Amino acid sequence: MQQSDKRRAILQAALELFAEQGFHGAPTSQLAQKAGVGVGTLYRYFKDKDDLIRDLYRMVREDAMQQIFTEVPGQTPIQERYQLIMTRMLQFFLKNPLQFRFMEQYYFSPFSAGEQDCEPPETHETLHRLLLAAREERIVKQAPLAVLQALAYGPIVALAKEHNNRNLPVDEEMVRQTVEASWDGLTR
Amino acid sequence: MQQSDKRRAILQAALELFAEQGFHGAPTSQLAQKAGVGVGTLYRYFKDKDDLIRDLYRMVREDAMQQIFTEVPGQTPIQERYQLIMTRMLQFFLKNPLQFRFMEQYYFSPFSAGEQDCEPPETHETLHRLLLAAREERIVKQAPLAVLQALAYGPIVALAKEHNNRNLPVDEEMVRQTVEASWDGLTR
DNA sequence: GGTTGCGGACTGAACGTTCAGTCCGCTTCC
DNA sequence: GGAAGCGGACTGAACGTTCAGTCCGCAACC
Numbered sequence: 001m002q003q004s005d006k007r008r009a010i011l012q013a014a015l016e017l018f019a020e021q022g023f024h025g026a027p028t029s030q031l032a033q034k035a036g037v038g039v040g041t042l043y044r045y046f047k048d049k050d051d052l053i054r055d056l057y058r059m060v061r062e063d064a065m066q067q068i069f070t071e072v073p074g075q076t077p078i079q080e081r082y083q084l085i086m087t088r089m090l091q092f093f094l095k096n097p098l099q100f101r102f103m104e105q106y107y108f109s110p111f112s113a114g115e116q117d118c119e120p121p122e123t124h125e126t127l128h129r130l131l132l133a134a135r136e137e138r139i140v141k142q143a144p145l146a147v148l149q150a151l152a153y154g155p156i157v158a159l160a161k162e163h164n165n166r167n168l169p170v171d172e173e174m175v176r177q178t179v180e181a182s183w184d185g186l187t188r
Numbered sequence: 189m190q191q192s193d194k195r196r197a198i199l200q201a202a203l204e205l206f207a208e209q210g211f212h213g214a215p216t217s218q219l220a221q222k223a224g225v226g227v228g229t230l231y232r233y234f235k236d237k238d239d240l241i242r243d244l245y246r247m248v249r250e251d252a253m254q255q256i257f258t259e260v261p262g263q264t265p266i267q268e269r270y271q272l273i274m275t276r277m278l279q280f281f282l283k284n285p286l287q288f289r290f291m292e293q294y295y296f297s298p299f300s301a302g303e304q305d306c307e308p309p310e311t312h313e314t315l316h317r318l319l320l321a322a323r324e325e326r327i328v329k330q331a332p333l334a335v336l337q338a339l340a341y342g343p344i345v346a347l348a349k350e351h352n353n354r355n356l357p358v359d360e361e362m363v364r365q366t367v368e369a370s371w372d373g374l375t376r
Numbered sequence: 377g378g379t380t381g382c383g384g385a386c387t388g389a390a391c392g393t394t395c396a397g398t399c400c401g402c403t404t405c406c
Numbered sequence: 407g408g409a410a411g412c413g414g415a416c417t418g419a420a421c422g423t424t425c426a427g428t429c430c431g432c433a434a435c436c
Contacts, residue, residue, distance in 0.1 A: 006386090022297070024212040028422060029388095038387035040424075049422065108292065108353065109210070143365045146356050147347065151369050154342030159335065165296070168334050177331045181339050185373030194412090216396060217414095226413030228398075237396065 007045045009035040014056050019101040023053060023109065050111070057106050060099050067092050069126055078134045079183060085127060086156060086179045093160035094175070100164055127152065131186075140186040151185045195233045197223040199244050207286040210293065211241060238299070245294050248287050255280050257314055266322045267371060273315060274344060274367045281348035282363070288352050315340065319374075328374040336374060343370045 013035035017026035028049060032039040046052040068088045072081055093100045106112055131148045134140040140148060159178050162168040201223035205214035216237060220227045234240040256276045260269055281288045294300055319336045322328040328336060347366050350356040 004385095024421095025298070027420075029420095032388095039389095039422090040387055041385080043423070044385070104296065108296070110213070141365065141369060143369070144362055146350055146358075147362050147365050147369070150343045150346035150350065150366055151373070154344070154346035154370075155338045155373065156342070158338035158342035158345065162334055162338065170334075174332055174335050177329065177335050178338060181329060181331070181335070181373045182342075184375075185339070185343065185369045187372075212395095215394075217394095220414090227396090228400095228414070229412055231397065232411075 006035070006037055006041060010037065010042060010045060010052070011056050011059060014052060015060070015098050015102055018053070018056070018105065019098040022105065053106070053111060056102070057111070060102060064092055064096075064099065064103075072126070078130060078137070078139055081130060082134070082183060083179055085130070086152065086182065087175060090156045090160060090175050090179060093156070094163055094170055097164040100160055104161070134186070141188055148186060152182055155182045155185075192233075194223070194225055194229060198225065198230060198233060198240070199247060202240060202244050203248070203286050203290055206241070206244070206293065207289040211297065241294070241299060245291070245299070248290060252280055252287065252291075260314070266318060266325070266327055269318060270322070270371060271367055273318070274340065274370065275363060278344045278348060278363050278367060281344070282351055282358055285352040288348055292349070322374070329376055339373045340370055343373075
């Protein structure tokens with residue numbers, strides 16, 4: 001049988017509350033109320049609040065990766081693959097503000113500080129390899145991987161942040177321009 | 189007379205604790221201890237903890253702006269001015285990890301959510317005008333200001349984040365490459 | 377079919393802890 | 407002597423977590 005309804009209700013309520021009020025601004029009492037369960041029930045499904053946060057992160061990341069990296073054609077040119085992936089990533093961030101805010105928060109928090117798996121391993125793996133291959137083929141600049149990653153992710157994340165935190169309206173054209181320009185920054 | 193020593197000691201201790209442990213992870217008791225004052229003294233200088241955080245933010249921002257925007261020659265070409273400003277900004281973030289972490293945290297927190305002045309007004313003003321002028325002159329792409337800002341700030345912030353949160357070593361060459369590439373992304 | 381017994385998911389009042397903020401006595405300075 | 411600056415024990419509120427008890431579906435038995 002699949003995950004129980006209660007567990008899913010708790011994770012959904014947690015996503016909303018954490019994204020809107022932060023980890024510390026969302027007490028377990030409120031969380032339980034929003035999920036429609038008793039406070040004690042939280043502790044049937046999760047060891048403690050930290051465990052809940054970590055599980056939620058894993059779920060959200062999984063979901064994001066699914067949407068961003070499915071069916072990326074391996075044969076098409078690198079630039080096309082890059083634009084497909086980055087467009088999907090930006091669109092995911094724009095369409096899922098709760099997930100975006102939550103992930104940003106998690107990334108910065110002490111939770112991810114000590115962990116290895118905080119940099120989405122497979123996610124980065126894919127784009128990571130793509131960037132390395134592009135550098136190998138001298139399509140993009142001969143710079144350290146970290147610089148290339150900053151040039152790729154930076155603009156996308158910055159735009160998503162303005163959209164989610166400052167209500168900046170973002171249309172399809174802006175998405176296209178941003179992804180394309182980030183590619184221009186990478187190439188020579 | 190200038191700001192009292194106690195006040196400055198409190199702000200310095202707060203900067204360190206907030207950057208390392210977050211707003212919620214830094215209790216007033218610990219803050220007072222680190223500053224070498226009694227708990228009560230905090231409330232002589234600040235209405236409450238929120239007031240302290242807001243004041244600290246203003247101070248940090250002022251300091252950053254001072255360092256980044258002083259003596260930008262008005263006559264030099266736009267590209268040179270851009271590179272000067274962005275290099276200084278990135279270097280400020282790299283050399284002041286506490287300030288960077290604190291500002292990032294503040295930006296995301298509910299403090300800045302409702303405020304207008306969270307986007308450093310004058311800071312953005314300057315770069316903001318520079319980008320508008322560059323677009324006017326068709327030096328950079330004909331895209332909405334928000335897109336141009338994302339292309340300018342994004343890579344710089346992303347690199348600083350990797351440096352400060354993941355201990356990525358960043359040398360002068362990487363700074364140069366990142367700033368230059370961000371310009372490449374802006375231009376056509 | 378009706379009654380009884382049982383297991384475990386579930387609840388929420390209660391607990392101990394921790395926090396931001398207060399209060400009052402002590403010190404310092406004029 | 408009075409005012410201002412200061413310290414830290416203290417307070418009430420809010421938090422995460424616990425646990426004794428409730429509830430309900432199902433199996434066993436008559």
